[in-house]
Amino acid sequence: MDISGRLAQANGRLRSSKIGIAIQQRGNTLWLRGTFPPKSNSGKTKPHQQRISLRTKENPQGVKATIAGLQYAEQQARAIALQLDKGQFNWADWQLGQAQEAETVSDWVEKFETEYWRRRSRNQQTETTWKKDYQIVFPKFVEFAKDAEISVDLIIKFVSQTKPDTRSRKRVCDILGRLAKFAKLENLDAIKELSGNYSPGTVSPRSLPTDEQIAQWRDKITNSGWQWIYGMCAAYGLRPHEVFHVDMLDFPIARVSDETKTGERFIYPLYPEWVESWNLKEIVLPNLVSMKDSSNAKLGTKISGFFYDFKIPFPPYNLRHCYARRCFEFGFTPDFGAKLMGHSVTTHCKTYRAWIDEATYWKVYETLINRVGRPPAP
Secondary structure (H helix, E strand, C coil): CCHHHHHHHHHHHHHHCCCCEEEEEECCEEEEEEEECCCCCCCCCCCEEEEEECCCCCCCCCEECCHHHHHHHHHHHHHHHHHHHHCCCCHHHCCCCCCCCCCEHHHHHHHHHHHHHHCCCCCHHHHHHHHHHHHHHHHHHHHHHCCCECCHHHHHHHHCCCCCCCHHHHHHHHHHHHHHHHCCCCCCHHHHHCCCCCCHHHCCCCCCCCHHHHHHHHHHCCCHHHHHHHHHHHHHCCCHHHHHHEECCCCCCEEECCCCCCCCEEECCCCHHHHHHCCCCCCCCCCCHHHCCCCHHHHHHHHHHHHHHCCCCCCCHHHHHHHHHHHHHCCCCHHHHHHHHCCCHHHHHHCHHHHCCHHHHHHHHHHHHCCCCCCCCC
């Protein structure tokens, strides 16, 4: 039987004895993993999953993944479990010869996650950010690295597997660049250079619906709840999930709560006629009670699913893009439009104006050039 089979047997015996410690093979050495009290310098207060190296003064390289090594590791797992049961566990007994700094990719990812949550409170927004960004990149990088020591060269090899000048490439570079900085690696510019030229503003402009088409599709929706959601996205330029976090107490002003991506803000309708004729003052949601407490990402996905099922020829986010276009058409300054939409002036100018076509610019030009009081030519 090979060593992996012996390892499985040893862990099976530990589980049968109701010992919550497992033996792990990392490269050619054995480690123990289980739920242990926090180390004194960890900043944590509750027991959590950690590893224990089996290095000793006599064996500074660690316990080899051999049959004899497995027997020793199993004995140590049982000894630690006994200490935990008696409340006698002390890290000082088990940190002899421990590495002073984590070296492998998985070690650094674990340390990064601990520090990430130490600096942030857990809420819907931070959980979504972790899952949509870090949790997409880190597991793949750990799998790619196996038990290799973290390095810029290793990161570059991993990044090189992604397609250049794409959102995916930029996200991987951003996330692993932060990990590299956290691990105090050198030559971080090499990672940054791989990001390429991607930015939301470089994507080809979408074919946005006209305001007439937006109104027509709203009238085709028969369900009052979905009709209200559609109307709010169209009239106020809301992000899809924000319709679940809005109040209309100051109608026609809509107020988005602080549970959203950019926090609390107010929004004015650019077509007051829409909010009146569509009766948006009265909040009417579809039968999605179970979705009310879901993450913002899930709420947005649910709304996108309705647009797809109802065969609306554009995604819900295009209604937000059209609101941005309208801000420009109506002559609002970038800082005014950015304030209403809940993003920076840079985003408003760089990203959203990327969706404005030449005809829109011409329309604004004609309006301004023919306005009363325009300075005359000398």
